[in-house]
Amino acid sequence: MSTKVGIPRGLLYYRYFPLWQTFLQGLGCEVILSTLTTKEMVSQGAGIAVSDLCLPIKAYFGHILSLRDRVDLLFVPRYISIEEDAYMCPKFLGLPDMVANTIQPLPPLIDYPINYKGKKKTTESLFYEKVGTLFCRDSGKIRRAYQKGLERQRNFRCLQRGGVPFEKALSLSHDSSRPQGEANSDQPTIGLVGRPYYLNDPFLNKGIYEKVIARGYTITTTESLTETEVNRQISKLSKRVYWSFGKEMVGSALRFAGDPEVKGIINLASFGCGQDSFNSEIVSHHVRRMGDTPLLSLIFDEHWSDGGLITRLEAFLDVISRQNRKEKG
């Protein structure tokens, strides 16, 4: 019988799942996912976590609660940093420890680190090698599984860059023959700025995608930028942002603000997110200075009603359509 490895559908799932899934399946594991985030999950997670933590972490705890009885191992890697000049969120640094010290009983965790900082580097390939040895001794098989995972991850990111939404990109990424995006429509574009686990979790972002699209706009997100593009944008600042996702957020906001095609920018942040309190400030400072692209900053928390959100969104889109009309007329 194959080992059941549980992956909570939260946080870095929204960035690395294709790689994780292909890799683990290549080693003969059965990957078990939790369902999409639900209200119950978040309330359960919030019930056991301390109140200071941010919403995505509380939701993550909920996912683990729903998974723990069904799996042999839980995949909770410790992402310390994925590049030399930036950290992940400190909460990711301590994520396995928080999980292990909050939820019990718990199946064993796969909590190896990925770290590109300091003397004790653990690169991505080293990490997967370590994880692989948990399941098989054949290093060739591990390497092949990793390569296959990498390839799918590349396809997936390519599709995302082309503007394909998360779920669709996931299913299309198996097919390496056509990693390309969809054709652009002539509807006005809105730039969505945020972290992967905010942009792609329809429960946490209260379905903002559908809400914007239903009102006649297309969306481009932070994830449509390549790494080099982010770095180029970010080098315009007097000091680099040293958080990986913060860098992406600020970089994409700068891109959108300088792009006449993008008619408005929506910045998604979570209440209690330490980094976003600064990232949002930097974003709004620079967007204000670069021109008159309207900016909407939304901060999400555990309250469920979306009446306030719709009111603000409609007011914001009104501003944009008025601006558009003025430009044309």
Add this chain to the structure above:
Amino acid sequence: MRITVPHCGQMDIFINALSRRIGPEFVIPPKTSPRTLDLGLKYSPESTCLPFKFILGNFIEALEKGADTICMITDRGPCRVGMYDIVMENILREMGYRFNWITLDNTQILRTYLLKFDRERRKRGVSLTDALRSLHFAWKKMKLCEEMERWTHKMRPYEVNRGETTRVHSECLRLLDGVATLKELKAARSDVVSRLSNIQQDRTRHPLKMVITGEGYVVINPHANQDIERRLGEMGVEVTRTMWFTSQIAHAMRVDLFNKRSKSKAIRASKWYLPHNIGGECNASVGYAILSAREGYDGVIQLLPFGCILESVAKNILRMVSRDYDIPILTFSLTENLSETTIVTRLSAFVDLIQRRRKTRDT
């Protein structure tokens, strides 16, 4: 050049002592007051942490007082403090202030800051030995101030007339203010000791012993933690604080090998719960709680600014530490909206609980 720095513990004493002798001119911001916080709140992004709001308030008040250069330390992650400089600079410039901004980066201290300092020294015609001597003096003076504070923590629960220790302490601080040489410092020290030992004490009491740990800024600064040490002392608790301005510097310069209660020891003690050093004071907070449980303290209080990224990780883990080591731990998230009554209620409930616990244990 009129430099200003934020308030942090007894740092202003150090800077005053230093600048009086070798310059450059410093503008110490007015004492942190409710107005400071109001100013900070008004211009800060809403969900930043409490230290940011205090420090921004300090800077605004210093600029009003005529400072033209702001000096601020930085870090390279993962804590937010490393981004303070660009966010603050943007805010202050948008408010219309004109100033120079110096960021003290630990990788650049040697290259830029010390050289600048040296140039200033030569311009004023102060010899190098003189400069080093005053550095030594300033450090000693700051050390004495911290030592004095430690004495008051030990004495307060025994005082017969409530508030006397605090009164004598502020007298002593005023006395130290005028001290300008090592010799005077020595005399002042014995004066301080005699003044403090004249406080009427009731040595038959058995005060509870508690440790205060948590995020550095709110632990070190009474204005940020609503004077928690004094309040606890007056409730009859002997307080031990884990973090001091000098101990933080000593840790950063790696010269705290012989300190029994050093931060590195605490970090080692936290290994079981946090195998990876997350940064800031996260591991140390957990480690200090473990060390205090082993040393037989009655309770631990963790202070953190609400939303502190690193301490919220520690807070989650401290609940487990409390269970495993059977030691009561109170975690205190500090925000600008915390009223005095909330603090007093929570503290006295915690103290009551521990007192009762001790009673049941004794019988």
